[in-house]
Amino acid sequence: MLRIAIQAKGRLNEQSIDLLSEAGIRVAESKRKLISRAEGFPLEVLYLRDDDIPQAVSMGVADLGIVGLNEVAEKGFPVEQIMDLGFGGCRLSLAVPKTTAYEGLAFFRGRRVATSYPNILARYFAEKGIEAEIHTIEGSVEIAPAVGMADGIFDIVSSGGTLISNGLVEVEKVLFSEAVLIACPGLDSDKRRETEQLTFRLNSILDSRGMKYVLMNLPKERLGDAIRILPGMRSPTVLPLAQEGWCSIHAVISQDQLWERIERLKEIGAEGILILALENMIR
Template identity: 45%
Template structure:
């Protein structure tokens, strides 16, 4: 029987979030600490735990059929690897940062200066597009310390909250690209693996839809049902159940969480009462 092989970062926050997502999809993952491969008891899926920077090559070679990986790494490698969907976690950006004392007005201020980075190709492309000449120093790990030890005048690195930059007396001055975890597929995935992939994607999409949605219930006057229906984007049609209180109904639907906050005042103004918002585990369409 064919098995779908998915590559994950072997350690770190991206690995933890990826495993959490797979478990929410109902995959029973059998793994022990330090293992580089894990099987799934209830689905033809095998998990490969790899060094993050090696994952694009494994996809290119067809060793892995899929991977959960950061967009920033795919951009750095520039391999012809298709991205199936964004996953909504591990959001960050590749940014240029300089010492706080640096008087920065534009990216041209870095012309001729030393830039330290773990993303040399991304950095080269960006500064070339800006017509800025740089002296590039490729290093791995602890990029933020480079200006403090006079290895570089500025850096290009991954930024999430910005706390690490602040701790190293640096400030962000330009964003090269935005990134998040994505599901990527090997260009060499076999036909029988593609069949399993469809089943895998159905589970994944059901969980991702649910994470972005909420189940909404409220009591509304019958005379306002149509008005409230027009305020809310719904999957297909809202459920309306008559209450024992004459002239009132329970109005139930599924909405995007952000949509609720956009219309809450309008719902109340239209007479909605006892508004209840509940989480959803999965949505299968």
């Protein structure tokens, strides 16, 4: 049976459980348990601190893991990165007090930078030819400049609100991160097959996100125009209507193209347009 490590509590816990549940896999909330058996898939769930997930997966304590790319990159354990999961988005950035005259990376030469991600930062500075003092601190990195511990910080940013409220400005975006599915290198063929079944489900969920199922009635003579406007997995579906000269068209449209397409369809005479949520899409 496959074993997957997820964050026991914190920012990624709930969305990890929700994603599995969308994939038909019911998982107990961690509460006090370290490990539990999922329902709907041969899977055991191991609840860990996110810092420990890359190592657990690398060692094979868990076969799979859901964790931020930032942790994978920082810890550097050999793991196979299988897929991005579309949540937990953030970035690792350098920031300095807003009163600092910042004119580029050279600012950091010989300066002190506080961070919980010393390995990623050291690699970045080395790549850019910057020698700086990296001070590793576990929590509250953002207060380090104000208390005189550092000239700048390297930390996780999502909205940027924490930086602003600490009088800091983001000056370099170094690594974009989101939750990823990782695997232990060298899983046996049974586990590999089970992993593929799981990623198949996850991919179909991610594919259908932001997609809408659209249906409408259209005079038959405008069909050619409509097909040019509408994408489809292969092409739109066209069904006859009981009323002579009319048809019904069905298609899948991504959310960001939806309204522009709908307007063009209305212009060519589409009526009775229905827009439905799309639950799953198997390509």
